[in-house]
Amino acid sequence: MMKTWQAGKRLLPMTAALGLLLAGCGREDLSVLRPQGPAAESSFDLMKLAITIMIVVLLIVYSIAAYVLIRFRRKPGQREIPEQVEGNFKLEVIWTVIPLILVVILAVPTVKAVFAAGNDHSNDKNAVKVKVTGHQYWWEFEYTDYGVKTAQDLVIPAGKDIAFELSTADVLHSFWVPSLAGKMDTNPDGTVNRFSFSAPNEGVYRGKCAELCGPSHGFMEFKVKSVSEAEFEQWLASMKAPAVLPEDPQLAETFKSACLSCHAIGDGTMGSGPSLAGIGSRESVAGILLNDDTGVDGAPILDNLKTWLHDPQSVKPGNYMPDPKKDLGLTDEEIDGIAEYLAGYTLD
Amino acid sequence: MDWITTVDHKKIAILYLWAGGFFFGIGGLEAILIRIQLIKPMNTFLDAQTFNELITMHGTTMIFLGVMPVIFALMNAVIPLQIGARDVAFPFLNALGFWTFLFGGLLLNLSWVMGGAPDAGWTSYTPLSSTTYSATHGVDFYTIGLQIAGLGTLIGGINFLATIITMRAPGMSYMRMPMFAWTTFITSAIILFAFPAITVGLVLLTFDRILEANFFNPLTGGNPVLWQHIFWIFGHPEVYILILPAFGIISEVIPTFSRKRLFGYSSMVFATILIAFLGFMVWAHHMFTTGLGPVANALFSVSTMLIAVPTGIKIFNWLFTMWGGQVRFTTPNLFAVGFIPTFTMGGVTGVMLASAPADFQFHDTYFVVAHFHYVIVGGLVLGLFSGLHYWWPKMFGRMLSETLGKWTFWTFIIGFHLTFFVQHFLGLMGMQRRVFTYLPNQQFDTLNLVSTIGAGLMGVGMLIFLWNIFITSRKPADAADDPWEDGRTLEWTIPSPPPEYNFKQTPLVRGIDAFWKEKLAGHKSMTPSEPVGSIHMPSATILPFLMSVGIFIAGLGFMFSRDTFGSDVLSFLFNNYIVTALGLVITFGSMLMRSLFDDHGWHIEPEELEGR
Numbered sequence: 001m002m003k004t005w006q007a008g009k010r011l012l013p014m015t016a017a018l019g020l021l022l023a024g025c026g027r028e029d030l031s032v033l034r035p036q037g038p039a040a041e042s043s044f045d046l047m048k049l050a051i052t053i054m055i056v057v058l059l060i061v062y063s064i065a066a067y068v069l070i071r072f073r074r075k076p077g078q079r080e081i082p083e084q085v086e087g088n089f090k091l092e093v094i095w096t097v098i099p100l101i102l103v104v105i106l107a108v109p110t111v112k113a114v115f116a117a118g119n120d121h122s123n124d125k126n127a128v129k130v131k132v133t134g135h136q137y138w139w140e141f142e143y144t145d146y147g148v149k150t151a152q153d154l155v156i157p158a159g160k161d162i163a164f165e166l167s168t169a170d171v172l173h174s175f176w177v178p179s180l181a182g183k184m185d186t187n188p189d190g191t192v193n194r195f196s197f198s199a200p201n202e203g204v205y206r207g208k209c210a211e212l213c214g215p216s217h218g219f220m221e222f223k224v225k226s227v228s229e230a231e232f233e234q235w236l237a238s239m240k241a242p243a244v245l246p247e248d249p250q251l252a253e254t255f256k257s258a259c260l261s262c263h264a265i266g267d268g269t270m271g272s273g274p275s276l277a278g279i280g281s282r283e284s285v286a287g288i289l290l291n292d293d294t295g296v297d298g299a300p301i302l303d304n305l306k307t308w309l310h311d312p313q314s315v316k317p318g319n320y321m322p323d324p325k326k327d328l329g330l331t332d333e334e335i336d337g338i339a340e341y342l343a344g345y346t347l348d
Numbered sequence: 349m350d351w352i353t354t355v356d357h358k359k360i361a362i363l364y365l366w367a368g369g370f371f372f373g374i375g376g377l378e379a380i381l382i383r384i385q386l387i388k389p390m391n392t393f394l395d396a397q398t399f400n401e402l403i404t405m406h407g408t409t410m411i412f413l414g415v416m417p418v419i420f421a422l423m424n425a426v427i428p429l430q431i432g433a434r435d436v437a438f439p440f441l442n443a444l445g446f447w448t449f450l451f452g453g454l455l456l457n458l459s460w461v462m463g464g465a466p467d468a469g470w471t472s473y474t475p476l477s478s479t480t481y482s483a484t485h486g487v488d489f490y491t492i493g494l495q496i497a498g499l500g501t502l503i504g505g506i507n508f509l510a511t512i513i514t515m516r517a518p519g520m521s522y523m524r525m526p527m528f529a530w531t532t533f534i535t536s537a538i539i540l541f542a543f544p545a546i547t548v549g550l551v552l553l554t555f556d557r558i559l560e561a562n563f564f565n566p567l568t569g570g571n572p573v574l575w576q577h578i579f580w581i582f583g584h585p586e587v588y589i590l591i592l593p594a595f596g597i598i599s600e601v602i603p604t605f606s607r608k609r610l611f612g613y614s615s616m617v618f619a620t621i622l623i624a625f626l627g628f629m630v631w632a633h634h635m636f637t638t639g640l641g642p643v644a645n646a647l648f649s650v651s652t653m654l655i656a657v658p659t660g661i662k663i664f665n666w667l668f669t670m671w672g673g674q675v676r677f678t679t680p681n682l683f684a685v686g687f688i689p690t691f692t693m694g695g696v697t698g699v700m701l702a703s704a705p706a707d708f709q710f711h712d713t714y715f716v717v718a719h720f721h722y723v724i725v726g727g728l729v730l731g732l733f734s735g736l737h738y739w740w741p742k743m744f745g746r747m748l749s750e751t752l753g754k755w756t757f758w759t760f761i762i763g764f765h766l767t768f769f770v771q772h773f774l775g776l777m778g779m780q781r782r783v784f785t786y787l788p789n790q791q792f793d794t795l796n797l798v799s800t801i802g803a804g805l806m807g808v809g810m811l812i813f814l815w816n817i818f819i820t821s822r823k824p825a826d827a828a829d830d831p832w833e834d835g836r837t838l839e840w841t842i843p844s845p846p847p848e849y850n851f852k853q854t855p856l857v858r859g860i861d862a863f864w865k866e867k868l869a870g871h872k873s874m875t876p877s878e879p880v881g882s883i884h885m886p887s888a889t890i891l892p893f894l895m896s897v898g899i900f901i902a903g904l905g906f907m908f909s910r911d912t913f914g915s916d917v918l919s920f921l922f923n924n925y926i927v928t929a930l931g932l933v934i935t936f937g938s939m940l941m942r943s944l945f946d947d948h949g950w951h952i953e954p955e956e957l958e959g960r
């Protein structure tokens with residue numbers, strides 16, 4: 001054991017160098033290589049160890065290969081038969097034992113980390129419990145302790161452990177926030193998967209669905225918004241505030257009959273669609289139309305809502321929302337009116 | 349006609365090669381389309397549904413219909429020759445295996461023109477592959493097509509087992525068998541144990557979809573995770589079915605072109621057996637994120653890492669085979685030499701994936717796509733190229749052009765690394781696999797562009813190879829018996845291409861690398877172990893072809909048994925299982941014919957042999 005550890009230690013400088021190198025890769029809010037929380041860091045540490053060992057292996061193999069290929073090329077006119085070597089017991093034992101040692105160096109911390117990752121926080125009083133349900137092609141988040149349900153944006157208090165319960169309403173999905181933690185599947189057979197992570201730094205992180213779930217699998221994205229404790233409390237409070245309907249009573253009627261058959265606002269019961277409560281404050285519409293007033297990464301929320309409502313299929317092929325115009329019989333004015341209402345429906 | 353009725357292993361090899369090449373071409377085309385779609389973010393070249401069908405068919409086609417038959421082609425062409433046999437143990441079954449494979453593959457690909465290809469990924473995870481979420485007949489084509497094709501593979505595997513166990517030339521003990529024969533033997537054993545698992549899985553899924561059974565339906569108590577277990581209990585050994593033959597090829601080519609015997613032969617044999625054994629113990633490493641719990645994850649992590657040990661043994665043994673030898677850079681050896689570093693890359697990323705907590709990040713991302721393409725393309729396909737160039741003169745009597753071969757090698761391997769190396773980083777930077785497009789500004793754009801360019805270059809390599817085959821086929825068939833001059837094994841002792849009966853007299857084997865040994869002793873040919881005598885040959889027959897046609901018709905009939913058709917006649921025929929029955933009558937009728945009419949084959953008499 002001691003020996004193993006020492007060998008591992010010798011690899012440390014290289015691990016550190018590698019870490020620095022890899023940390024240059026990708027966006028901070030998205031890349032596995034730039035972990036922003038302890039769960040992702042634990043995976044990243046193992047990855048660095050593994051990559052280091054593997055680079056050592058590759059270097060050995062490649063140098064031997066290069067040497068052999070240069071040194072033992074057949075020269076013109078070479079006719080004599082090389083010695084027919086049967087093998088070499090000592091050498092063969094060496095290249096059996098060395099890989100074994102390398103495997104042990106990797107296996108020990110792996111097993112440790114496996115059990116550490118298996119630690120779930122579902123009974124931890126300090127953890128925020130969130131029930132995640134995957135739907136083709138959107139994510140539902142229920143804060144069981146607070147009686148709040150939302151969709152697409154997972155708002156969490158920075159630094160706190162979040163205890164997840166994962167399930168699905170239809171097919172398999174996989175819940176993945178690369179910069180915060182590894183992924184976990186949502187199984188349809190009633191078995192609930194539990195895991196947890198925390199995001200010490202405030203910010204918005206990109207989440208993805210990692211299991212093929214239909215045509216719009218690639219668009220089944222979501223955001224994790226890590227905010228201060230106070231902001232989180234405030235968010236909870238305004239989520240619980242009574243729902244706001246469009247001011248124009250006629251528009252309100254249309255909205256209720258056309259949209260609220262599936263969607264919920266406020267604490268209304270959820271239908272087959274995501275909750276729309278406070279959608280004006282979200283990071284995205286439908287998970288992929290990014291709300292961005294500067295127009296660099298997306299468009300202002302009003303534009304995004306209009307894009308979605310005028311043709312949901314072209315945004316997310318195969319999704320289950322009826323087309324407001326074609327299927328629900330709304331006029332362009334009504335659609336734009338609803339879009340304006342939703343864009344203005346913000347949480348304070 | 350000759351080709352439809354043949355039972356000669358050499359001709360069946362060629363059939364496998366053309367059929368495999370055909371499907372490989374389709375799979376390659378699908379890959380190019382996928383890469384074109386991913387060339388830039390938010391591309392609209394393909395729609396999402398078509399894209400999912402393409403990835404599903406690309407994976408399924410490549411694994412089951414593209415590389416497997418090419419492996420079988422080489423095994424058929426070489427194994428009887430290498431062990432000094434006149435054919436495989438069951439020539440009739442050999443033909444049957446080919447035809448069921450071909451008709452299964454055709455059935456699967458019919459889905460493109462008959463209302464929608466399968467779209468649930470080549471792994472067909474339930475419930476996405478259930479009728480609720482995949483309503484076209486696509487997945488039925490998958491289950492039934494693969495079932496029929498799998499039958500062929502199983503038959504082939506059993507045949508090779510029997511052949512290698514019973515038909516080795518006198519003196520060829522197991523520990524004198526060429527490495528390719530060894531890996532074929534072990535591969536066949538894996539097929540024997542792994543294919544029944546997928547057979548059962550496919551039957552259950554078929555019943556779920558067509559007869560409304562509930563094996564995998566969670567709403568009625570079925571278990572979708574069960575499918576994952578069944579699939580991977582087959583699926584993991586399957587990757588060893590693919591890679592072991594490549595190991596065998598490399599172990600033949602490197603000694604030949606180093607003019608040295610294989611270093612550490614017995615440890616190679618031992619490592620092969622160990623890999624096969626461990627291959628069965630690690631299926632759940634595909635399921636680390638399914639939520640099996642830390643105990644299972646820890647066990648499957650460690651057992652997976654162990655595979656690195658026998659694999660490492662092989663790599664070092666190859667390197668030390670060349671050590672002290674005289675390495676010649678012929679096209680086959682270029683591919684073999686290119687195989688070593690490339691496959692090693694795939695191997696080391698495999699060990700990285702084996703670490704479950706790290707795999708929580710790798711799983712279902714482009715990192716995994718990169719890993720398994722390094723193993724399958726960088727390992728197996730390079731191995732197959734090596735083997736094809738190596739044995740081409742033996743199979744066809746013509747040497748492929750060395751110049752074009754080298755062009756093939758360089759374009760293909762450079763294109764390959766361009767395509768797949770960058771994908772490791774795409775995965776680590778957060779790109780999941782099986783996405784039909786991706787949002788801009790995630791730093792995925794450049795790497796995807798590079799990857800697509802690489803894919804194009806690989807395509808060019810393939811075209812050069814095809815061109816090489818084409819111009820070679822127009823040259824006279826005048827290859828020498830031992831065209832590489834340093835052949836070590838029995839296939840190089842007979843003419844290229846070999847006569848129908850392979851060996852006029854069965855040779856006597858006096859050691860490893862039997863031919864090389866004779867050459868060192870100053871002999872030009874093998875010592876025969878029998879006098880020239882009458883040679884018994886099996887008769888050609890169309891029955892295997894008919895049996896497969898029957899199964900093909902029955903499969904189609906079963907698949908559409910619940911559809912309503914525009915025409916009453918069609919509805920009547922399909923809904924009452926009349927089409928299914930018709931197909932089965934053809935198949936069982938042919939079987940009956942086979943049993944009732946004994947065919948004793950025919951003989952080639954000594955006068956005829958000498959008359960040549």
Ligand code: HEM
Pocket residue numbers: 136137138151152216258259260261262263272273274275284285286287305308309316319320321322324328330338
């Ligand atoms: C005109 C009335 C409607 C409006 C204004 C509306 C609005 C929206 C919006 C803004 C989204 C994106 C939500 C997000 O970002 O979380 C969405 C998604 C969705 N809606 Fe609706 N909706 C309407 C009607 C319906 C109806 C009637 C259904 C049910 C049959 C439905 C089902 C869905 C579903 C399943 C999604 C998720 C799509 C996905 O992301 O895959 N919607 N809707």
Ligand SMILES: [Cu+2]
Pocket residue numbers: 173174209210211212213214216217218220
């Ligand atoms: Cu998905």
